[in-house]
Amino acid sequence: MEIQATWSGQMWVVAIAGNLSLYRSNSYSLALLALADSLGTLTVEDVDQVLLAGQRRQIARRMLEQVVRDRGLELDETGRYVLTTWGRASLKDDKAAWIEHSEGAWMLLLGDQFEPLFAKLPLVPVAPVDEKSDADEWQGLAASTIAAGDVRYPGLTKLMQELTAGNSIDGWFGQRREKLLINPLSNPAKVRARQTKVELVAHSDGAGGWSIAKVDFPQMRSLGKMATGLKGQSINGVKAEYFDGRLAKAGYRRMDGGLYQPNDANLESSQVDLSTMCFRHRLTVGNWDVKLTSAVGASHLEQALDWFVQHGLNDAGIGTMEGLMKQASVYLRKAGIDPVTLDQATLRAAFQRQRPLGLNRAARSRTMYPLYFN
Amino acid sequence: MSERLELSQLAKAEARRHRESLLQLFSGQPSCAIGAFCLADEVLVRSLETDVLYVNLASNNHQEKGRLASSPDPRHQLKGKAQLKDGLACDVAMVRAFPNHHAKYWLAGLSELEAPKGVLFSGDLTPSALDPEAPAGNSHELMLVLTDSEAVELRAFVRWLMTCRPATEVLPKRELLLPGSLPKLPNFKILLLTQPNKSLKREVLALIAEARNSIDVTSWAIAADNEVFAQLKAAAREKKVRLMIHDESGNRRAVEELSEAGAEVRTCPRMHAKVWLADRDDCPRAIVSSSNLMADGLEVGYELGLRLGPMDPRIAELKAFIQSRENLIRPLGALNPVPRSVQNVRHLPRLVHVAPRLRLF
Numbered sequence: 001m002e003i004q005a006t007w008s009g010q011m012w013v014v015a016i017a018g019n020l021s022l023y024r025s026n027s028y029s030l031a032l033l034a035l036a037d038s039l040g041t042l043t044v045e046d047v048d049q050v051l052l053a054g055q056r057r058q059i060a061r062r063m064l065e066q067v068v069r070d071r072g073l074e075l076d077e078t079g080r081y082v083l084t085t086w087g088r089a090s091l092k093d094d095k096a097a098w099i100e101h102s103e104g105a106w107m108l109l110l111g112d113q114f115e116p117l118f119a120k121l122p123l124v125p126v127a128p129v130d131e132k133s134d135a136d137e138w139q140g141l142a143a144s145t146i147a148a149g150d151v152r153y154p155g156l157t158k159l160m161q162e163l164t165a166g167n168s169i170d171g172w173f174g175q176r177r178e179k180l181l182i183n184p185l186s187n188p189a190k191v192r193a194r195q196t197k198v199e200l201v202a203h204s205d206g207a208g209g210w211s212i213a214k215v216d217f218p219q220m221r222s223l224g225k226m227a228t229g230l231k232g233q234s235i236n237g238v239k240a241e242y243f244d245g246r247l248a249k250a251g252y253r254r255m256d257g258g259l260y261q262p263n264d265a266n267l268e269s270s271q272v273d274l275s276t277m278c279f280r281h282r283l284t285v286g287n288w289d290v291k292l293t294s295a296v297g298a299s300h301l302e303q304a305l306d307w308f309v310q311h312g313l314n315d316a317g318i319g320t321m322e323g324l325m326k327q328a329s330v331y332l333r334k335a336g337i338d339p340v341t342l343d344q345a346t347l348r349a350a351f352q353r354q355r356p357l358g359l360n361r362a363a364r365s366r367t368m369y370p371l372y373f374n
Numbered sequence: 375m376s377e378r379l380e381l382s383q384l385a386k387a388e389a390r391r392h393r394e395s396l397l398q399l400f401s402g403q404p405s406c407a408i409g410a411f412c413l414a415d416e417v418l419v420r421s422l423e424t425d426v427l428y429v430n431l432a433s434n435n436h437q438e439k440g441r442l443a444s445s446p447d448p449r450h451q452l453k454g455k456a457q458l459k460d461g462l463a464c465d466v467a468m469v470r471a472f473p474n475h476h477a478k479y480w481l482a483g484l485s486e487l488e489a490p491k492g493v494l495f496s497g498d499l500t501p502s503a504l505d506p507e508a509p510a511g512n513s514h515e516l517m518l519v520l521t522d523s524e525a526v527e528l529r530a531f532v533r534w535l536m537t538c539r540p541a542t543e544v545l546p547k548r549e550l551l552l553p554g555s556l557p558k559l560p561n562f563k564i565l566l567l568t569q570p571n572k573s574l575k576r577e578v579l580a581l582i583a584e585a586r587n588s589i590d591v592t593s594w595a596i597a598a599d600n601e602v603f604a605q606l607k608a609a610a611r612e613k614k615v616r617l618m619i620h621d622e623s624g625n626r627r628a629v630e631e632l633s634e635a636g637a638e639v640r641t642c643p644r645m646h647a648k649v650w651l652a653d654r655d656d657c658p659r660a661i662v663s664s665s666n667l668m669a670d671g672l673e674v675g676y677e678l679g680l681r682l683g684p685m686d687p688r689i690a691e692l693k694a695f696i697q698s699r700e701n702l703i704r705p706l707g708a709l710n711p712v713p714r715s716v717q718n719v720r721h722l723p724r725l726v727h728v729a730p731r732l733r734l735f
Contacts, residue, residue: 317545318468318543318545318550348485348487352485352487355404355425356425360464360465360466361424361425361426361427361465361466361467362427362462362463362464362465362466362467362468362469362546363465364425364426365426365427365428365467365468366468366545368405368425368426369428369468371485372405372426372428372484372485372533373484373533373536373537
């Protein structure tokens with residue numbers, strides 16, 4: 001099944017002020033973690049002496065403070081720096097660490113409204129807030145309320161819980177995919193939110209994988225960078241079976257093998273193309289406008305052969321009976337019918353029942369030549 | 375009204391009737407095959423409403439001057455293979471061409487599951503045969519609706535013909551030569567053929583021999599190059615032989631010979647039907663065929679014929695066909711033989727020009 005789904009509507013964008021850190025390998029953070037691991041505890045002097053030749057005490061202090069903000073180290077009761085659990089794990093796992101990027105206000109696009117087709121965006125798009133534009137559009141949200149759980153903003157609730165717990169998020173930032181840490185500047189965090197118009201197009205093959213083909217933010221130009229990052233992203237979402245109930249109501253019954261049997265009314269409609277053995281159906285799910293294209297199946301051999309005669313013949317020059325049987329077998333397989341029981345008499349009978357509609361008379365005469373002259 | 379004008383109007387009325395009859399008989403049929411020597415009237419074929427259509431023609435080059443000189447239609451109107459590739463074969467019919475194909479037939483019901491319906495029609499797919507508004511006028515053609523058993527045999531003939539090789543498949547924008555040889559001929563009890571068993575010639579010879587009082591012959595072309603002509607000439611000395619022949623210089627020498635032997639000759643412009651009618655006033659028998667009275671038709675080509683017995687109701691149609699024209703045409707007196715003088719040297723280029731046609735029919 002091919003699915004093209006378009007979401008359009010107002011979507012929440014949240015903004016939070018905080019320090020944003022990026023995950024980088026081979027940074028000074030790694031050196032500090034390694035030093036702390038080696039010495040057990042760490043002081044500013046240790047860092048200054050070992051890494052900065054005793055000449056850069058202020059720099060040593062700032063380096064340590066950054067690693068504390070990134071939760072790699074923490075101060076113990078004696079005023080010395082020790083590895084946190086997370087810092088130890090970070091050192092052990094991939095020898096990478098966090099570095100501070102910038103302090104500011106950050107917009108995050110929440111994808112929780114894309115349900116029911118998929119739960120959220122694979123990457124949270126993050127961009128600096130452009131404070132000069134649309135300041136009136138933003139409204140404050142009580143972070144404590146959100147952190148406690150607010151059914152109105154399930155995505156935001158989850159995000160704030162992640163950030164508060166010191167967890168990183170997968171984001172799209174600065175035109176690339178990044179693991180991001182955002183430490184809110186205030187406790188509880190100050191969160192502002194606004195709605196903006198979004199149009200998002202996603203594709204799926206019906207096996208549960210979705211990819212975003214296009215995103216537009218017509219009201220917020222500053223979100224344009226997010227759109228670039230979202231395009232092409234893969235998401236896990238619903239499978240073809242999700243639509244079966246609606247398709248059944250619309251007259252398409254699911255068969256074994258993922259084919260759909262159209263009812264008579266659909267067979268007569270332009271939505272079913274029996275030359276390509278596909279049908280198209282459009283439906284609405286929440287804010288999603290969904291266009292489905294899937295394979296048509298026949299209920300029995302006679303029906304499939306009737307379709308073949310009417311719509312499935314190809315102009316393959318002067319036909320032979322073997323060639324015609326082969327064409328019919330290919331068509332039957334596409335229709336979900338095993339051609340093992342097909343014989344010439346059955347095929348000839350189908351040509352007696354039905355008139356070929358798809359080819360002009362010259363092509364039809366050549367194709368049907370073996371029926372008369374073989 | 376002059377005789378010629380009356381003849382022309384007769385041909386025109388029959389062209390209209392033939393066109394209407396053929397369209398009425400074959401439109402709406404699931405499958406149809408048409409055999410002819412040449413094609414010029416694409417409109418007629420397009421207007422025929424069938425699911426599938428097979429058109430079998432002669433693969434000889436229609437633009438050949440000698441060949442075209444023998445057609446009732448202007449040369450420029452006939453469709454060569456190049457024009458068929460761009461026209462008829464693209465969207466109207468499957469077209470196949472055979473060397474020396476001259477059989478003329480219309481057949482519906484090609485599959486065993488359909489009841490066959492057949493017609494022997496002396497005309498080609500041309501305006502002269504089937505368009506009453508043809509600017510150049512109409513040819514005199516004969517249409518014979520076949521009985522059920524004859525149609526079944528015609529279907530067997532068409533099926534056999536489709537396996538005959540060599541042949542040329544005329545496809546959209548290209549052609550494909552199908553090499554090979556003639557397949558085994560089915561056992562035909564009714565239809566008469568030239569290729570490959572020459573049963574048509576045998577039956578014509580028998581008809582001439584069996585005729586007690588008279589023999590009526592109509593033809594487009596005649597030549598003294600074959601056994602049938604020799605026997606007809608011999609019969610003319612003993613029996614009443616009436617010949618109605620298209621008025622063309624190429625026929626003149628053979629006509630002279632028959633006339634000298636005692637045959638009553640009438641020239642009928644554009645006479646294209648080929649009929650042999652024996653003893654028309656008493657126990658008439660007939661053969662209707664596509665073959666001219668020439669070696670090409672009686673010895674070489676793909677030709678079709680049908681013998682009609684004295685009780686066959688279609689005999690009356692043949693008699694009416696001949697007599698309606700006979701009444702309008704006076705027989706020629708004994709033709710003056712062409713003087714063998716130096717004056718005739720000036721006709722030499724024309725004779726050379728016509729010569730190839732004499733071999734082809």
